[in-house]
Amino acid sequence: LQDKLDKALHNIKGRGKITEINVAETVKEIRRALVDADVNYKIAKDLTKRVQDKALGQNVLTSLSPGQLMTKIVHDELVELMGGSQEGINLSGKPSVVLIAGLQGSGKTTFSGKLANYLKQKKAKNPLLVACDVYRPAAIEQLKVLGKQIGITVYTEEENKNPSSIAQNAINFAKENKHDVVIVDTAGRLAIDEAMMNEIKTVHQTIKPTETLFVVDSMTGQDAVNTAKSFNDTLNFDGVVLTKLDGDTRGGAALTIRTVVEKPIKFISTGEKMEALDLFYPERMADRILGMGDVVSLVERAQEQFDEEEAKKLHKKIAKNEFGFDDFLKQINQIKKMGNMKDLMGMLPGVGKAIKDVDINDDAFKHIEAIIHSMTPDERRTPSLINTTRKQRIARGAGRKIEDVNALMKQFEQMGKMMKMMQGPQGKQMMQMMSK
Ligand code: GDP
Ligand code: MG
Numbered sequence: 001l002q003d004k005l006d007k008a009l010h011n012i013k014g015r016g017k018i019t020e021i022n023v024a025e026t027v028k029e030i031r032r033a034l035v036d037a038d039v040n041y042k043i044a045k046d047l048t049k050r051v052q053d054k055a056l057g058q059n060v061l062t063s064l065s066p067g068q069l070m071t072k073i074v075h076d077e078l079v080e081l082m083g084g085s086q087e088g089i090n091l092s093g094k095p096s097v098v099l100i101a102g103l104q105g106s107g108k109t110t111f112s113g114k115l116a117n118y119l120k121q122k123k124a125k126n127p128l129l130v131a132c133d134v135y136r137p138a139a140i141e142q143l144k145v146l147g148k149q150i151g152i153t154v155y156t157e158e159e160n161k162n163p164s165s166i167a168q169n170a171i172n173f174a175k176e177n178k179h180d181v182v183i184v185d186t187a188g189r190l191a192i193d194e195a196m197m198n199e200i201k202t203v204h205q206t207i208k209p210t211e212t213l214f215v216v217d218s219m220t221g222q223d224a225v226n227t228a229k230s231f232n233d234t235l236n237f238d239g240v241v242l243t244k245l246d247g248d249t250r251g252g253a254a255l256t257i258r259t260v261v262e263k264p265i266k267f268i269s270t271g272e273k274m275e276a277l278d279l280f281y282p283e284r285m286a287d288r289i290l291g292m293g294d295v296v297s298l299v300e301r302a303q304e305q306f307d308e309e310e311a312k313k314l315h316k317k318i319a320k321n322e323f324g325f326d327d328f329l330k331q332i333n334q335i336k337k338m339g340n341m342k343d344l345m346g347m348l349p350g351v352g353k354a355i356k357d358v359d360i361n362d363d364a365f366k367h368i369e370a371i372i373h374s375m376t377p378d379e380r381r382t383p384s385l386i387n388t389t390r391k392q393r394i395a396r397g398a399g400r401k402i403e404d405v406n407a408l409m410k411q412f413e414q415m416g417k418m419m420k421m422m423q424g425p426q427g428k429q430m431m432q433m434m435s436k
Contacts, residue, residue, distance in 0.1 A: 026070060027052045040225065040256045047077050078286035081255055086281050087264040089239065091123070093210040095174045097182045099167075100241075101200050101231055102215035104188035107243035109139060111215050111269055112185040113146035114277035119181055120152060128179035129154045130170040132163040132203065133187035143185055150274050153179070163187070163199060164206040171207060184209070192230045201234050212237040213266065216257065218245050224253045225260050232261045239266035242280070246270040254285055325372050325380035328412055332365055370398040371408050383412060 027048045034044035054073045089098065098115065100108045112129055119125035129147050131154060133139035140156050147154035155170040167184050174182045186203060189196045204212065214237040216224045231237060240261070242254055245268050254265055265280040314330075317323050372380065374397030379385050386394070386409065395402045 023052055023055045023070075027055075030074060034255070040222070040260070043081070043256055043259050047081060051077055075286050078255065079282045082258050082282035082285055083264050084282055086279055087239065087266055088279070089213070089266055090211045091119075091125070091181060095128075095171065095180050095182050096211065097171060097184065097207055097209040099184045099186070099200075099204060099207065099209035099212045099235075100215060101186055101212065101235060101237065102188050102241075103192075103217070103227055104190050106188060106215045106217045107241075107269055108188060108215045109133070109142050109146070109185050110272060111213075111241050111243060111267070111277070112143065112183050113150060113152070114269065114274055115267070116147075116152045116181075116183055117150040117274045118277050120150070125181045126179050127152055127181040127183055128170060128174045128177070130167055130182060130184045131156045132166050132184055134161045134163055134166070135187050139185075139187065146274070153177075164203045167203055167207045192227060197230070197234045200231075204235055211239070213239050213241050214263075215241045215243060216253070218242045218253045218268075221253060222256075225256045228257045228261050232263065237263060239264050241265075241267045241269060243269035246276065254280075322381075323416060325375055325383060325412065326377075328415065329369065329372050329380075331415070332368060367398070367400055367404060368408055368411075371395075371400055371405055374398040383409065 030051065031044050031048040034047065035041055039047075051070070051073050054077075055070055090096070100112050100115075102108050116127040116129050119127050129143055129152055131140040131143045133143075137158075140158065144154050144156065146152075155166075155173055157166045157169065160166050160169075163186060167182075170184070171182055173179075184203070184207065186200055187196070212235050214228060214231045214235070216228055218224065220227070228240065240257055240263055242257075242265055257263075258265055265285075268278050268280050268285075270276045270278060314323075314327060317327060371394060374394050375386070379390060379394075386405075391402055391405045391409075395405045398405075
């Protein structure tokens with residue numbers, strides 16, 4: 001989808017004005033890209049119609065290029081379509097009971113573990129996992145293994161073949177043992193069938209969960225939507241968990257499910273590791289779907305934070321190839337003010353994909369700052385001076401390893417490249433806006 005949208009939007013990039021002709025062309029291609037990515041045809045059609053109307057209604061005097069403007073309009077529409085804002089899960093109730101439903105293989109058991117881990121780590125909860133997949137002994141074992149791994153108690157009744165009664169007993173067990181959240185992992189079938197629906201319905205009626213989450217594999221495309229519909233008709237669930245978004249998945253499922261069942265996507269699962277769970281942010285998903293980096297909001301945020309004088313000076317320095325570590329330090333401070341560094345870098349075209357798997361956190365800045373602080377003014381101004389002996393001295397001064405210094409040097413080089421890139425047409429525009 002990303003490549004196709006890239007192509008579609010490429011058509012309009014660089015053109016001076018948004019006209020009916022280039023909008024019509026672009027919109028047609030965007031629609032095709034969405035449909036190819038499993039977005040329901042009607043939804044894609046409605047979306048692109050709104051994009052077209054908005055694009056044509058835009059004032060062409062704006063300082064954004066038509067390409068950027070179209071990107072922003074499509075982005076905003078995608079966000080809207082996916083519900084606008086993040087929605088958390090309901091943890092009221094003593095204990096709160098979360099029922100996990102979905103097809104076999106969708107990732108229920110994995111997600112149950114992740115959710116328990118998340119609630120324990122981030123919300124200071126004491127969750128209980130409940131194995132209600134009574135058909136496959138391996139499934140119970142799987143949950144036990146996960147529980148052990150993350151230090152969460154798993155409730156099982158190997159002899160009991162009635163999921164409703166297991167779940168009910170588990171809730172009683174939770175009350176007695178001070179567990180404040182009960183996560184009920186259930187059995188799924190490979191496809192929708194009546195027996196499964198009846199079973200999950202009975203469990204649902206018996207335990208009256210505070211939160212029912214429907215888990216769906218994002219790789220199943222249009223089928224995911226039909227499954228979501230069936231489960232929603234039966235359970236009237238509260239939210240959706242979209243799994244396997246780490247693979248070569250299409251963005252279409254997220255868009256369509258949200259629209260068809262009118263329930264929020266609450267979590268996304270991006271890997272088999274217990275940490276690979278994220279809250280669902282429509283903004284980020286739209287960025288991801290667009291894939292080309294949200295230049296527009298980068299500009300917006302940058303504009304808010306950058307001191308215009310600094311920006312002008314910086315621009316000159318980059319032009320003259322005089323960008324040094326002191327400037328790097330200043331940039332870091334700006335970035336820290338602006339928010340998450342990765343988010344921000346991810347907004348730059350071409351950078352988003354490259355840094356997807358890189359772990360950048362605020363702590364990383366501390367080390368960077370320490371290293372830069374132990375460089376001499378000359379070294380900061382002229383980084384090429386920094387040879388191995390100097391690196392060793394710097395590392396010692398900062399209390400870091402030489403590898404850390406090397407990593408920083410590399411990062412610095414990459415930043416230099418990025419800066420160069422920003423001197424292209426898009427970057428020029430950004431700088432113009434900043435110094436306005
Ligand atoms: P269940 O049958 O619904 O309980 O599904 P499982 O939790 O057992 O998951 C089925 C398979 O998908 C397992 O091999 C999991 O490791 C894998 N899986 C689950 N979630 C993810 C995910 O987010 N990304 C990837 N790559 N694999 C996942
Ligand atoms: Mg399972």
